[in-house]
Structures are given as structure tokens and as C-alpha cells.
Amino acid sequence: MEILHISAECYPVAKVGGLGDVVGALPKYQHQLGNFAKVVIPAYRNKYYHTHEFDVVHQAGMWLGHNWYHFNVIKERSNELGFDLYLVDIPGLLDTPGVYGYPNDTERFLAFQVAVLDWINEWQHQPDVIHCHDHHTGLIPFLLNYGYKYERLKSIPTALTIHNAQYQGQFGWDKLYLIPSFDLWKSGMLDWGGAINPLASAIKCAWRVTTVSPGYLEELYYNANGLEALINQERAKMVGILNGIDNVVWDPATDRMLPLNYDEDTITAGKQTNKQHLCERFGLDASLPLISFIGRLVGDKGADLLPEIIGRSLHELAGEVNFLVLGSGDPHIEWSLQQTRAVVSYGFNVHIGYDESLSHQIYAGSDFLLMPSRVEPCGLNQMYALRYGTVPVVRSTGGLKDTVIDFGDKDGVGIRFNQASVWDVCYSVKRAIELYRDSKHLDEVRLRGMNIDNSWDSSAQRYLEMYKSMK
Numbered sequence: 001m002e003i004l005h006i007s008a009e010c011y012p013v014a015k016v017g018g019l020g021d022v023v024g025a026l027p028k029y030q031h032q033l034g035n036f037a038k039v040v041i042p043a044y045r046n047k048y049y050h051t052h053e054f055d056v057v058h059q060a061g062m063w064l065g066h067n068w069y070h071f072n073v074i075k076e077r078s079n080e081l082g083f084d085l086y087l088v089d090i091p092g093l094l095d096t097p098g099v100y101g102y103p104n105d106t107e108r109f110l111a112f113q114v115a116v117l118d119w120i121n122e123w124q125h126q127p128d129v130i131h132c133h134d135h136h137t138g139l140i141p142f143l144l145n146y147g148y149k150y151e152r153l154k155s156i157p158t159a160l161t162i163h164n165a166q167y168q169g170q171f172g173w174d175k176l177y178l179i180p181s182f183d184l185w186k187s188g189m190l191d192w193g194g195a196i197n198p199l200a201s202a203i204k205c206a207w208r209v210t211t212v213s214p215g216y217l218e219e220l221y222y223n224a225n226g227l228e229a230l231i232n233q234e235r236a237k238m239v240g241i242l243n244g245i246d247n248v249v250w251d252p253a254t255d256r257m258l259p260l261n262y263d264e265d266t267i268t269a270g271k272q273t274n275k276q277h278l279c280e281r282f283g284l285d286a287s288l289p290l291i292s293f294i295g296r297l298v299g300d301k302g303a304d305l306l307p308e309i310i311g312r313s314l315h316e317l318a319g320e321v322n323f324l325v326l327g328s329g330d331p332h333i334e335w336s337l338q339q340t341r342a343v344v345s346y347g348f349n350v351h352i353g354y355d356e357s358l359s360h361q362i363y364a365g366s367d368f369l370l371m372p373s374r375v376e377p378c379g380l381n382q383m384y385a386l387r388y389g390t391v392p393v394v395r396s397t398g399g400l401k402d403t404v405i406d407f408g409d410k411d412g413v414g415i416r417f418n419q420a421s422v423w424d425v426c427y428s429v430k431r432a433i434e435l436y437r438d439s440k441h442l443d444e445v446r447l448r449g450m451n452i453d454n455s456w457d458s459s460a461q462r463y464l465e466m467y468k469s470m471k
């Protein structure tokens with residue numbers, strides 16, 4: 001089966017968060033299962049682009065509203081990723097160092113989608129499935145169904161994966177002229193709440209819609225940032241498939257970003273050495289439990305609660321615990337964390353920014369990983385933590401609920417709490433410290449977590465079954 005994944009991110013080419021991890025791993029596993037998986041993303045001007053060699057496979061031009069853009073589709077030459085990687089290069093729009101956050105993001109991703117479809121339109125054959133990820137590729141199912149120039153692609157089955165329904169990519173009807181001409185009677189298939197909503201459009205037009213965990217699908221029926229009615233209406237084509245993790249990239253026994261590798265047999269010494277390195281770098285005390293947070297500093301992740309959680313815990317439990325935060329996002333949250341760091345003289349440090357190696361070192365060197373998410377469609381961090389013998393401390397929501405059992409229950413591997421509130425988290429911090437002091441119990445919980453198989457094997461199979469059901 002030939003599957004074409006279309007996305008804004010793909011690790012290690014371009015990653016901002018979990019979307020990149022999934023699109024960098026799922027195709028690899030699909031390939032291993034005997035399929036032909038291809039990935040196409042924009043050609044951002046980042047390190048990967050500058051350090052790899054590409055062949056031009058397609059050259060063309062297109063109108064975006066009143067502007068004409070030349071574009072190239074280029075293919076990575078070495079095939080090092082385990083699947084075919086294509087980049088769409090549109091100078092003047094996609095040749096940015098970063099992925100998102102530009103004032104013309106609507107135009108950038110619209111042009112990306114049009115370029116991808118124009119390119120597929122030129123193929124001698126057709127892929128068996130087009131798999132779109134999140135709202136940046138959400139207009140593709142609509143254009144395939146109703147766009148005049150894509151008539152011959154209409155019969156290709158399309159799947160949409162919702163990685164996070166909080167982000168929908170809406171823009172005003174005044175930008176309608178940017179969309180290639182289509183059957184205007186079908187305009188309603190673009191609309192949600194009086195705006196053009198790419199995520200809603202994809203939910204209406206794709207043949208199947210998946211969410212990244214079964215728990216998140218259940219939540220979306222009553223809490224989907226305004227799309228609840230639509231998701232209920234399209235219930236018949238919705239499927240929840242839990243994300244996996246790339247067990248090759250995320251393996252403490254071979255991870256080249258760690259100061260010392262370790263496995264189940266060497267976990268105690270391995271984690272201690274990694275923790276010492278981390279604590280030395282960040283001025284923390286390696287003899288105390290280390291609780292870390294990694295992620296986008298936004299309200300959905302509960303990151304706004306961190307300054308108060310940390311301040312209050314360090315006040316009540318002075319000299320009993322350390323905290324470390326890695327992340328970037330909302331400038332106000334970044335500022336509050338830096339202020340907290342300036343006020344507390346010990347037990348806390350923060351690194352504002354995106355740093356892939358440091359994230360691996362934190363998964364390895366921490367005792368606990370805190371995830372007070374308000375919304376968590378799947379969450380990969382807790383699965384990485386488990387693989388590295390770090391106990392996840394999570395709010396019972398979405399995919400976190402599907403993947404972490406509290407250590408108080410049978411086969412428990414983590415700590416769970418119900419509310420994204422400072423009080424609930426501080427209480428869980430105390431439970432973490434108690435568990436840390438009971439080293440025999442901590443070792444059992446850690447080992448159980450390390451032995452869980454969260455790899456993509458079974459989920460990649462489920463995606464294939466879903467594709468087959470679309471025929």
C-alpha cells in the first residue's frame with residue numbers, strides 16, 4: 001500500500017512538538033510492515049535543509065490569489081529516515097527558519113497544500129491513501145472532493161489525524177480568493193462558525209478521522225473547542241488510535257545524547273549519573289528528588305501553574321525537592337518562570353528555549369516528569385519518561401489517562417491527579433517525594449514503566465486496518 005503523509009512537521013527534519021515525532025515515526029513503522037510510506041512537508045530553511053542533499057523531482061508555479069509563486073518539490077537523497085521524504089520549496093513563503101508563528105501562516109500553509117496537490121496531479125499513478133495531519137493540511141480533503149483542477153484525484157481515500165483540536169487554523173471569508181476554484185455550492189463544507197475552518201472542513205470531507213488516543217476521542221464529543229456538534233455528527237467515521245513512540249530514537253541503552261547509557265539492569269547507576277550531570281549543569285542538588293517539566297509553555301499544558309506549584313512546594317518542602325523546566329511559548333509564562341527562578345535561591349532552574357538533546361538528558365536524569373495538562377490528546381512525554389525509568393506525574397485527561405496507571409493501583413507506573421490546580425499538583429509532589437524515599441517501591445515502579453511496550457508496532461497496524469476499511 002502506498003501512503004502519502006502530508007504534514008507541517010516531521011522529526012528530525014522539522015519539529016516543534018509531538019506532531020513532528022509522530023510523522024517522523026509512524027511512516028517508518030508502516031514501511032517496516034511492507035508498505036510504501038512517503039512524507040511531504042515544507043522546505044523550511046533549517047539545519048536539516050542545509051546539511052542534506054536533495055534531488056529536484058518537480059518544478060512548477062501556481063497562483064495564490066493575485067500572486068504567482070514558483071515552487072520545487074525536492075526529495076532527500078540518502079533515504080536515511082526509513083521512508084521517502086519530500087520537501088515543498090516555495091521561496092517567499094515557506095523558506096523561513098521556523099515552522100509557525102509568521103503573520104502570513106494562512107497563506108504559507110494554503111500554498112503548501114495547493115503545491116502538494118498540483119504535484120500529485122502530475123503523477124502517473126495515484127497513492128492508495130492520502131493521510132493529512134492537523135489543520136495545516138485540512139483543506140486537502142475538501143479540494144480533492146470539490147476542487148475543479150483535482151477532479152482526477154477525487155477517488156483517493158483521505159484520512160485526517162487530529163493531533164490537537166485546540167488549533168483549527170480559521171481565517172475569514174475575505175481570503176476565499178486564495179483557494180483554487182471549486183464548486184461554490186459546496187462552500188458550506190469549508191465553514192464553521194462563520195469562518196473558513198480547515199480543521200472542521202477536514203472533519204467534514206475526509207473519509208476517516210482519527211484522534212491520537214481513544215480517551216481524547218471520548219472527550220472531543222463534549223469538549224472540542226467549539227467543534228463538539230460537528231464531531232458528534234461525524235461520529236461514524238471517527239476512530240481513536242493511541243500514538244506510539246519510536247523505540248529506536250528513544251532508547252536509554254543507545255541514546256547518543258546521554259552522558260551515560262543504561263538499561264533495566266543498570267538503571268540505578270545510570271539514572272544517578274545522568275542526574276548528577278544535569279544537576280551540576282543547573283545548580284541543583286542530585287541527592288534530592290528531581291521533578292521536571294518539558295514542553296510548550298501554554299495554558300493547555302498547565303504551564304501557567306508551574307511558577308506557583310514550584311514556589312509553594314519549595315516553600316513547604318524546602319531542601320526536600322528540586323524542579324527543572326525546559327520549554328518555550330507564552331512570553332508571560334516564560335517571564336513568570338524566570339521571575340520565580342530569580343526569587344527562589346535554590347531547588348529550581350529553568351531553560352527557556354527548544355533543545356532536543358537537553359530534553360533527552362532530562363528524561364534520563366529526572367526522577368519524575370510533571371504533566372499538569374488541561375488538554376492532552378495523547379502526550380508523548382509520559383511515554384518517553386516511562387521508557388527512561390522516570391515516573392510520570394500526570395493529570396487524568398485524554399491520552400494521559402490511557403497510558404498512566406497510578407502507583408497506588410495494581411501495575412501502577414506513575415502518579416495521577418484529577419484537577420489541573422496548584423493544590424492537586426502540590427499534593428502529587430508530596431506523593432512523589434514519599435515514593436522517592438521508599439527506594440524499593442520506586443525501583444519496582446520504574447522497572448514496570450520501562451518494561452511497557454509503547455512502540456508503534458500495534459498502532460501502525462491499526463492505521464493500516466483503517467486504510468483498508470476505506471477501500
Ligand SMILES: Nc1ncnc2c1ncn2[C@@H]1O[C@H](COP(=O)(O)OP(=O)(O)O[C@H]2O[C@H](CO)[C@@H](O)[C@H](O)[C@H]2O)[C@@H](O)[C@H]1O
Pocket residue numbers: 016017018019021022163164212243294295296326327328353354355356359376377378379380381399
Ligand atoms: N522546549 C523543548 N525542547 C525540546 N523538546 C521539546 C520541547 N518542548 C517540547 N518538546 C518535545 O516535543 C514533544 C512534545 O510532545 P507532546 O505529545 O507532549 O506535545 P504536543 O502538544 O506538541 O503535541 C500534540 O500532538 C501530539 C502527537 O499526536 C500529542 O501526543 C499531544 O497530546 C498533542 O498536544 C516531545 O518530544 C517533547 O520532548
